[in-house]
Amino acid sequence: MRKKKIAFICVHNSCRSQIAEALGKALAEEQFDFYSAGTDTKPQINQDAVRLMKKLYGIDMEQTQYSKTFDKMPTPDIAISMGCDVGCPYIGRAFDENWGLKDPTGRRDEVFIGVIKEIERNILQLKNRVL
Numbered sequence: 794m795r796k797k798k799i800a801f802i803c804v805h806n807s808c809r810s811q812i813a814e815a816l817g818k819a820l821a822e823e824q825f826d827f828y829s830a831g832t833d834t835k836p837q838i839n840q841d842a843v844r845l846m847k848k849l850y851g852i853d854m855e856q857t858q859y860s861k862t863f864d865k866m867p868t869p870d871i872a873i874s875m876g877c878d879v880g881c882p883y884i885g886r887a888f889d890e891n892w893g894l895k896d897p898t899g900r901r902d903e904v905f906i907g908v909i910k911e912i913e914r915n916i917l918q919l920k921n922r923v924l
Contacts, residue, residue, distance in 0.1 A: 796824065796825050796826050797825050797826070797870040797871060798825070798826045798827075798828065798867055798868070798869045798870050798871070799817065799825045799826070799827050799828070799869060799870070799871045799873065799919070800827075800828045800829065800830060800863075800866060800869035800871070800872050800873065801813035801814055801817070801827070801828070801829040801830075801873050801875060802829070802830055802831065802832075802863065802872055802873065802874050802875065802884060802888070803829070803831050803874075803875045803876075803896075804831050804832055804833055805831045805833050805834060805835045805860065806829055806830050806831030806833075806834055806835070806860045806861060806862070807831070807834070807835035807837070807838055807839050807842075807860050807898075808838070808839040808842050808896060808897065808898055809875035809876065809894050809896065809897075809908065809912065810829035810830065810831065810875050811829050811838050811839070811842060811854055811858055811860075812842055812846060812854075812908070812909055812912050813827075813829060813873070813875065813912050813915075813916065814827050814828060814829035814854075814858060815846055815850075815852050815854045815857075815858065816850070816852075816909075816912055816913055816916050817916050818857075819850060819852060820913070820916050820917060820920060821916060821917075821919070821920040824920055825919075825920075826867075828866045828867065828869065829858070829861075830861050830862055830863040830865065830866050831860065831861070831862060831863065832862065832863060832884070833862070834860040834861060834862060835860045836860070837855075837860070838854050838855060838858060838859070838860060839898055841897070841898075841902070841905055842854070842897075842905065842909075843855055845902065845905050845906060845909060846909070849906070849909065863884050871889045871890070872884060872886070872888050872889055873888060873889060873890045873891070873892060874888040874890070874891040874892065875892055875894050876891065876892060876893045876894040876895060876896070877891070877893075892911075892912070892915055894908055894911060894912065895908065
């Protein structure tokens with residue numbers, strides 16, 4: 794059976810969506826193929842996200858991930874918006890889910906960790922239900 798493709802979408806594909814892709818691969822890769830993208834890009838993944846993902850999970854996002862636009866990835870079966878607090882990305886269709894996460898960019902580590910843990914909970918819930 795083919796694994797479903799899940800895409801996490803943000804505007805810049807530099808923080809929340811990158812964290813979700815990395816955690817998805819770490820927690821549920823046997824069940825789904827995970828991707829992240831944005832409607833725009835940044836030159837690098839958010840360095841606070843990179844640092845905290847290494848510290849909390851031993852995951853180096855910069856080794857396997859980079860900021861990319863939505864048209865550079867396979868067509869997803871499920872598209873999840875990370876949240877529209879910095880603007881809502883348009884991908885040509887409605888999102889299947891909106892996780893409504895606040896962008897932690899520029900905030901304290903505690904805020905980042907809270908968002909990372911919320912993404913982890915959402916992925917585990919996604920893993921445990923039938924889509």
